Structures are given as C-alpha cells and as structure tokens.
Amino acid sequence: MEQIVIETKTKQYPLFLGEGIIESLPDILRQLSFSKGTKLLIITDKTLEQLYLSKLRALLANDYDVYTYVIPSGEEAKSFEQYYACQTAALQYGLDRKSLILAFGGGVVGDLAGFVAATYMRGIPYIQIPTTLLAHDSAVGGKVAINHPLGKNMIGAFYQPEAVVYDIAFLRSLPEKELRSGFAEVIKHALIRDRDFYQWLRQEIRELADLKGERLQYCIKKGIEVKASVVREDEKETGVRAHLNFGHTLGHVLENELGYGAMTHGDAVALGMLFAIFVSERVYNISLDYDRFSSWFRTYGFPVSIPKQLNINRLLEKMKGDKKARAGTVRMVLLKDIGMAEIKPLDDETLLALLRKFQREEGENDPRNSRCHYC
Ligand SMILES: NC(=O)c1ccc[n+]([C@@H]2O[C@H](COP(=O)([O-])OP(=O)(O)OC[C@H]3O[C@@H](n4cnc5c(N)ncnc54)[C@H](O)[C@@H]3O)[C@@H](O)[C@H]2O)c1
Ligand SMILES: [Zn+2]
DSSP, X not given: OEEEEEEOSSOEEEEEEESSGGGGHHHHHHHTTOOTTOEEEEEEEHHHIIIIIHHHHHHHHTTSEXXXXXXXXXXXXXXXXXXXXXXXXXXXXXXXXXXXXXXXXSHHHHHHHHHHXXXXXXXXXXXXXXXXXXXXXXXXXXXXXXXXTTEEEEEEEEOOOSEEEXXXXXXXXXXXXXXXXXXXHHHHHHHHHOHHHHHXXXXXXXXXXXXXXXXXXXXXXXXXXXHHHHHHHOTTSSSGGGGGGTTHHHHHHHXXXXXXXXXXXXXXXXXXXXXXXXXXXXXXXXXXXXHHHHHHHHHHTOOOSOOTTSOHHHHHHHHHTSTTOBTTBEEEEEEEETTEEEEEEEXXXXXXXXXXXXXXXXXHHOGGGGSOSOO
16 A cells, blocks of 8 residues: 655645555544544445445444435536535534544545535544546545536635545446546646656556556556645645646636536546647747647547537637636646646637637547537
8 A cells, every 4th residue: 555645734644545445444544543433424426335335334334433425426416405415414413523524436526525524513524535537636635616507616615634545446447438537637747747757658558448457556646746746835726736727727618618527527628738738839839749649639539629519709708707717817727848837828819819720720630520529
C-alpha cells in the first residue's frame, strides 16, 4: 500500500493507494482514532450499492454503528434534493459531531457527501473512498459542491477529508467510457505540470485497456501528486490552482450546452484541452505539435471537434459566464510548453475567431462529425 500525504494550509491528511486495500479500512479508521461504536454514514450511489455495499458494510459492522444512504447514480444526484435527503438521514440516524461520513463512489458521491459533511452541524469528519478514475482528481483537494439548475458546482465549500482510501480493485467494474473520462484528467495533470509523466503516458498507455494493475496505479499516483502539489501551493484557488481548469473553460460549456450526461466530463475536458492547445499555438506563436495530440486523443476515442450544430456565439457567451471569468473576460489556461501552464485573458473577438476556426477545421478532419454523437 502506498501512502501520499496531502497538505494544505488548513490540514494535512493521508491518502492510501493500492489494490485490495479496502480490507485495511478498519485499521485505518482505528489509526485515525475513530473509536468503536462511532456512527458511520456511508453515502453511495445505486450502482455501487449493488456491486459492493454489502461487502463494505460487513467489513465495518463489527466495530461501528453503520448506516447508509443511497443516491441515484449520475450527475443529477448532485442536487439540493439529494443534499437535503442526506441531511435528513444524518439527523434521523442521530449523527453528531464525532460521527463520520464515508463518501463511497465517484466524483458525484464525493462532492455531494463532502458538502453534506462540510455543513452538517457546521462540519463533521468525512473520508473519501473513490471508485472511479476521475475521482483521483475530485477526491483530493477538498472542493465539495452540489449543482444549481443555473450552473454546475455553484453551491459548495472547501472542506478537506480526514483521509482518502483509494482501492483500485473497485475500478475493475468501471465502464470503458468512465475510465476514458477519468483518463482525461490524468492527461490534464501531466500536461500542466509534468512533462516526464506525459512522455510516460504516451509510451505506456497505448489504449484504454492498458489502464490496469501497476500502470493504472502509477497513473493515479502521478495524477494525485500533481493535484496535491497544486493544492499545497494554493488551497483556495487564488493562484496556480486555476491551472487545474485546463480544458475546462470550453469543457464545462460543452457539457452544459449538450445537456449533462450527453458527453462525459472527461470527453468534454479532452476536447477543451485540444482547443486550449490549438489556442496556445496561435497566441504564443509556438508549435506544440497539435496534429499529434489530436490523433493521440483519437486513439482513446475522445471527441476531437466541436459538434457542428453547436452555435459558437452561444459557447462564447457561456464561457464568459463561467465562475472563473472575471468581469466578462474569459481567462483561459494555456500551455507555453508541455508541463507549463499559464492563465491568459482573451478578448471576445480573438476567442470567437479561434472557436470558429477550430470548429471548422477540426470538424472537417473528424470523420465522426458527419453526425453528432451526443444529441
Ligand atoms: N471536487 C473536485 O475537485 C472535482 C474535480 C473533478 C470533478 N469533480 C466532479 O466529479 C463528478 C464526476 O465524477 P465521476 O466521473 O467519478 O462520476 P460519477 O460519480 O457519476 O461516476 C460515474 C458513473 O460510474 C459509476 N461507477 C462509479 N464507480 C464505479 C465502479 N467502481 N464500477 C462501476 N460503476 C461505477 C457511477 O455509478 C456513475 O454512474 C462531477 O460532478 C464533477 O463536477 C469534482
Ligand atoms: Zn474536471
């Protein structure tokens, strides 16, 4: 079992990583001083309930008072309704400030359960037990949130867990499109901060099927190290943490325009990263070997062009409405080189022209764009 220490200004906590390590959860809870009889509330989703919940409960039932609350699977569960229902369950089960919430699932469960923990009785401890590849990103750093109909992740907090217990054996049941989605964030971490890791990825992960065993664990470890180093420098997103938004300015807008769930988060981010590379080459007048990126992304099955029917003016308007835009100017994360990210404000005219060019040129090169796969 590997252990990585996640450090922020407000807290330090361990992340345990390995295959089959869930068996050690009772020991880990003891190490963290959760004594016998502590009330635990496992928040999980329907898919994980069916696959693993009875096993997880059985592991803990001898020592702890275990309760569960199951949300529906998928992004829609990051809602006020589910948030409220979790709080109701916590109150009915009599959780107090010494109780512990276990967020057992992907980013949706992690974000929701973390926000429940952040606000229940002004904050109680919680532990992240991630089960998706994407959650290597969401389970580290303490950003927790729910969605509002007017915007994703609009209601939330910065609230760090007591620990993260990442058993990669859970990832074996992950559908391919979810694996690809999480892999986009792994690539993101390499591109913004770690050139060597990027080269390793190109060499070692030839196809999604390579994401297993030691290689998968290495991807997760390196991704977490980048995320942790950024969060250590800037917990509350006043500076470099914004680099983690690489690929997300356009990515979030695509998800929103197509309707959540139509395109996975990672697919949208991958396309957003390609656009950011396209923009970087033109803004800095450098070559990042865009064509190689585009064909590399294609080998995993990421989308590589903006669906034809999407209106560029609308995309721009939404990009300006992003939480990270300031005074209506879009601030994109660009690459000065592989491993070197920078924030760049871009005026409307420049961005509109680049979006048009990207949609036109890449659309022509993308054989899949004869019809839209997401609508
Ligand atoms: N807090 C952060 O810093 C941060 C960072 C990135 C993303 N996020 C958030 O994360 C969310 C996306 O997370 P996600 O991609 O993990 O989505 P998710 O939690 O919805 O999981 C994706 C799907 O896979 C299923 N699943 C999960 N684990 C499984 C397993 N082991 N086997 C089989 N199926 C499994 C789920 O039921 C779900 O249907 C978004 O809401 C995003 O905003 C947060
Ligand atoms: Zn993301």
